[in-house]
Amino acid sequence: MNWRGWMNKFLARSGLLWLALCLFIPQGWAQLQIIGNGQTTIKMATVPALKTAAGNASFGTKDALVFRNGDLLYGQLLGIDAEHGIRWSHADSTQPIEFKSDNVVAIDFPAQPVPSFPADSPCRVRFNNEELLDGNLISADAQTLTLDTWQAGKLKLQRSSLQSITLISQAPAVFAGPTGKEGWTSGKSAVAAAADSGEWIYRNGAFYAAKAASIARDLKLPDVAEIQFDLAWKGSLYVAIALYTDSLQPVNLVSKENEPDFGGFYSLQINGTFLDLKPITKHDPLRSLGQLIIPSLGEKPRAHLDLRVNKPKGTIAFFINDALVIEWKDPQGFIGQGTGMRFVHQGMGAAKLSGLRITQWDGQMPVPSAETNIMTQDVAWLRNGSHSAGVIEGIQNGKLIIQGALGKSEVSLAEIRQIDFTAPKSPAIASGNVRATLTQGASLTFQLEKWTPEGVVVSSPNFGQATFKPAAFTKLQFGLSPAERKQGAVKSDLE
């Protein structure tokens, strides 16, 4: 599998199925209590902040220059340097325009195709300041870690600046996308007024909806599946996601008995911070497998969602931002009769769905880190659910060498899901004047020294000086305050 393939798996995980669950749930659910029936296990009440920034900043085919006063110009970035400032090409200007950079806040770039980049150990590195970088894990010693990237070649990362490394499974995906609307079926909301109805639109690897809309597809969901996707929203998040449905048209739950025939499915409803899962059949009364409030959905307008479904066991586990929120169990057995999903925007706010990735799941639930009580050591989390703790001495030849309580051992990187380094040895770094969002959703803050069409020269305490390909970036943000620099990528998630 090439780089793009595995990276799509990990990053673009946005599997969005918005079920035409046409129950309009008004605002004001904050008073609802968590309802746990006997079959529902609530593992975690709070969810950590989303730390991945996915997507593409630019909508068109042109670069966009954004000023502090709101001015916006489309065109093409020709270069950035100390002498000329920002050199900009505009379609209506015969000469390049030179702008001072003082009041430029951002430059957006259209997404570029990600080149093929074979990797033996694809991974995502998370720095102490929450910044992210994707690459192929080559080696490590006590001081540095070598990461090969398509954007900047081999980078030597300071180990003291690392928080964790997530190794990306190279198992084939049942579905990864969206890559377009082909194969998807748009449906009309059953409850929204005609003037308030719309369609999901596709752009740059994501579906967008600003009005009530439904889109569905038979995704050939496996019986034991992991379904991941990213959601971002403006205003309120009101979506319904149908799981294991055989119908590509939304179903009005209020009058489902009068709807065209459909097989049983599960309706995952997200209404603001309120979450519910309902088994839906045409003739049975509506029931809930458990509802809960997710405060973090009200704190940030984006989240990474992960559903792990075990049809034989009748369970659906729900993770937000990599943390287990709830594991539902249907006491009547699994009622989903299809292998499709439907994503229904309920008409409130604007929403973006991206990174939908469906894989066969091994049925193993991760071991929550709180249960390990070993945060004072480096930890390698294995795909089989176990872990190895100690001092990571290095990575060589595709193996991690760790000195544990029982001695030194070697673990193949292919067996590792994640490596957590001990508590940060260095504080979050005020590392530069520009924050960059990379094509595949990673983010970095650095000192921008020079931008030319041939390369972008940057420097960072995390990896020293490097030259990136211009196509690596979807967004540059300028004029970061000292506080913003310290916050690093966390700030970008809040925007």
Added chain:
Amino acid sequence: MTIIGARLLSHFGVNERAGSICSLAIFMLKRLKSRAPIAAVAFLIFCAKAAPAPETKSDLLQFLDGSAMHGRLKELEGTKGLSWEHPEAKGLIELTAAHIDYIRFAQAGSVSATPGCHFRFANGDDLYGTLTSLNQDQVGLATWFGGEVKIPRAALQSITFLSKAYKVLYEGPTDDSGWEIGRTSPAYWTYRDGAFIGTGPGALGRDVQLSGSSSIEFDLAWTTAFELLVNIYSESYEHLDYGSHSYFIELTPEQIGLQRVHAGANPSNLGNAAMPSLKDKSKIRVTIFANKEEGTVAVLVDGVLVKRWKDSNGFGGAGHGILFYVMRPGMAIKLSNILVSAWDSKFEPVGSAGVRTNNDAVSFINHDRAGGKIETLQDGKVGLVFGGRHLNVPLERITQIDFAATNAAAAAHGPGEVRAWFPGGGSLSFKLEKWDDTHIAGQSEVFGPLAFQPRSIRELEFNLDRPKETPGRVERDELEGLDE
């Protein structure tokens, strides 16, 4: 959702009074043809980014693709292009006008004039002036910029005769001074670039010295939908007040409703009317005519009458202000080109006839309307032929003349043609020859050579025949911020 039940009982004091802004006497329907819906893009971008307003008043250059920049127009010459001064650019920016939507000038002044008529032209222009003559081929009119001229009758679509008591009470906004913004946190109304942006449930109001009959007009642009309450003859300017005497007009994509508010009683619902189709629209011009003598409130959308309500209890507006209130969160709207004027009740404006016919038509002050042939204007009387009968009707009895449709309406705008929008109302398309700090020169097919002072133009619209509404661009702004 109706406005009933949204009753708020708090009271605030009366605030500063609005001054009459413009000395150019104008009358309603300033911009029947909604211009450049993509203008909404700028404000949507603004909403998404919450960008601060420019520190000093500067011109705004808006491109057809929705992008925009502030600065100052230094020079513009024919088809060669323009020089633009941008505060962040190291030199003047030289641009062709090929993709410019419009330039809005911050320092536009007012024009003194006392027109008796509002002329609407077949090509979409409209001007205020005085009718001096009329025959079967030509119409004589005096304009504030060019003295008396004779123009082909075929170029005219209609003439509205203005009330002698006509007075502009407010025109703007050009800034937020004089406006009251509801004390919500965050504040849901913001001024920027000649418009107010409303993003949530909150009030925006001002005292505009309403007393007798009046017109309240504004451009309304929206993102996904809108629920806007317009309180006219309001006594409070920063909150909805159900304890006074006023009218509430509720605007949604589906309908327009009118309520009368009485102190000490429940609001009276005077009825609803269906909103005209907004398909493919993101902007409309709303006009409200309140006729105090006749006890009526009429609402027009894009110049076409939607409904005229009659209050059987007589006119119930006692306050002097107007107030706008966004009813629901998450619905960004933009209000611009607000024009409030007072007039004699006998001269209630008619609005557009909608579809033009092959006959001339005359509207009378008693609201009658007759079709036939208009022949001459002589000694203050209009010679008409209706049903084979010749009549001479005093101008004082006529509120509007609509001319029969001609082929002139289909004429396309020539290359390099621009449309100037004037302070106080009116617009004129012409071929722009030169613009600099001191004067503007151009050539009009109807009026011949033209000359203006730069301050006499509020906005200059380019590329008149190019499409200006691209859904993708609007979506960009609706979805701006979802991408990192």
